[in-house]
Amino acid sequence: MDLVLARTFLAIVEAGNFAAASHRLHVTQSTVSVRIRSLESLLGKTLFVRNNSACDLTTAGQQFYRYARSLLRLWEEARHQIAVPDRFDDRLSIGGQYSLWDGFLLDWLPRCRAALTTTAFRLSAGMPGRLMGELLEGVHDLIVIHAAELRAGLLVEELFSDELILVTADPASDFRTRYIFIDWGDAYRAAHSDAFEDIHSPGLSIEMGPLSARLLVDQHCAGYMPARLVRMQLASGELTRVPDTPSFPFPAFVVMQRESASRESVLHAVSLLRSVAEPLSRFQGT
Numbered sequence: 001m002d003l004v005l006a007r008t009f010l011a012i013v014e015a016g017n018f019a020a021a022s023h024r025l026h027v028t029q030s031t032v033s034v035r036i037r038s039l040e041s042l043l044g045k046t047l048f049v050r051n052n053s054a055c056d057l058t059t060a061g062q063q064f065y066r067y068a069r070s071l072l073r074l075w076e077e078a079r080h081q082i083a084v085p086d087r088f089d090d091r092l093s094i095g096g097q098y099s100l101w102d103g104f105l106l107d108w109l110p111r112c113r114a115a116l117t118t119t120a121f122r123l124s125a126g127m128p129g130r131l132m133g134e135l136l137e138g139v140h141d142l143i144v145i146h147a148a149e150l151r152a153g154l155l156v157e158e159l160f161s162d163e164l165i166l167v168t169a170d171p172a173s174d175f176r177t178r179y180i181f182i183d184w185g186d187a188y189r190a191a192h193s194d195a196f197e198d199i200h201s202p203g204l205s206i207e208m209g210p211l212s213a214r215l216l217v218d219q220h221c222a223g224y225m226p227a228r229l230v231r232m233q234l235a236s237g238e239l240t241r242v243p244d245t246p247s248f249p250f251p252a253f254v255v256m257q258r259e260s261a262s263r264e265s266v267l268h269a270v271s272l273l274r275s276v277a278e279p280l281s282r283f284q285g286t
Contacts, residue, residue: 003075005039006068007137008032009047013065014152017054024151026133076138076261088120090265095124095131095143098209099184100252103228105144108276112269119265127207128185135255141266144273147185148253156255157270159277164188164248167230167239168222175222175242181205182212182223188248192224195246213239226250228280252277 011021012032022029040047045060057065096105113121126134128145135143135154148156164184168175181202183189192199204221206212210229216222217238225239227247233239254273260266 002038003072004137005035005042006071008035009039009064009068010072011136012036012048012055013057013061018050024133024136026129072138073259073261076257089118090116090262091120091122092116092142092262092265092269093122093124093140094269095126095134095140097128097131097143097145098125099146099226099229100144101125102210104252104276104280108273111276112272115272116265116268119262132255135257138257141260141262142254142256142269144252144254146250146252147187148255153258154255155258156253159252159254159273160280162226162228162250162252162280164224164250165227165230166222166224166242166245166247167216167234168242169217169239170220170222171240171242175245178219178221179203180212180216180219180221180223182225183207184224184226184250188224188250191248195248224248252280 008021008025011024012018015021015024018032018036019029022032025032036047043060043064045064046058047061047064048055049058109121109123113119124131124140128147131140131143131145132149134140136151144159150156166175168178170178176199179199179202181192181199181204183205206215208215212223213225213230213233216225217233222242230239234241254270256266256270
């Protein structure tokens with residue numbers, strides 16, 4: 001049986017309905033429906049009682065729930081053991097948001113490799129939505145992102161606090177005349193809209209993560225950046241914090257599977273993340 005069908009089934013159970021599951025899996029609701037029809041056809045049983053706003057498990061669905069969880073757990077164990085290169089004992093797949101590699105995850109990586117000498121690593125960068133979907137699908141053992149969601153089967157821990165601050169490379173000008181909207185995710189977009197009702201359609205909107213700081217300097221523009229990522233530019237004078245403007249919380253989280261075939265390696269990696277994050281927790285933008 002296709003493991004995607006089992007993951008889709010579990011996503012519906014955990015989310016409560018097909019629409020919420022489609023959002024969680026980053027697919028359309030029609031795709032979720034097609035997958036469940038395929039699964040019900042394979043099993044010869046109806047798994048859900050559907051209504052307008054929610055869906056309940058049938059007796060067959062309740063029985064399959066236990067098997068689906070076991071199936072995915074066994075697959076993860078097999079994937080970790082079989083995919084491990086010959087000279088290693090374990091394998092970790094780790095995803096990190098683009099803005100968290102420079103100055104954090106790249107500092108953590110050599111420490112982790114030095115401590116887990118018999119563990120092979122697979123690393124990737126991405127946006128929070130994709131990374132969360134891959135974690136739920138079993139692609140990653142843990143992810144480090146700014147916008148974490150607490151979901152069944154996952155553990156979430158804040159690593160350090162940061163804030164998004166408005167900086168400019170041209171402090172003599174009104175920041176609104178040279179403003180760039182830098183997209184830092186759903187929560188930031190909502191907070192930004194509430195705080196700046198007069199900035200509806202900036203001339204330039206970007207989603208470039210840490211590269212945005214260089215663009216601000218080169219183009220003599222203003223925009224919101226994580227304080228952690230612009231402390232060097234603030235110290236050198238390349239960027240200046242715009243006074244009397246709001247800041248927005250921007251904490252970093254580690255998210256991991258509650259059950260993992262590589263639990264010991266995951267816990268060791270998270271412990272090292274905490275040690276690298278500790279000095280960052282003391283840093284505040286100025």
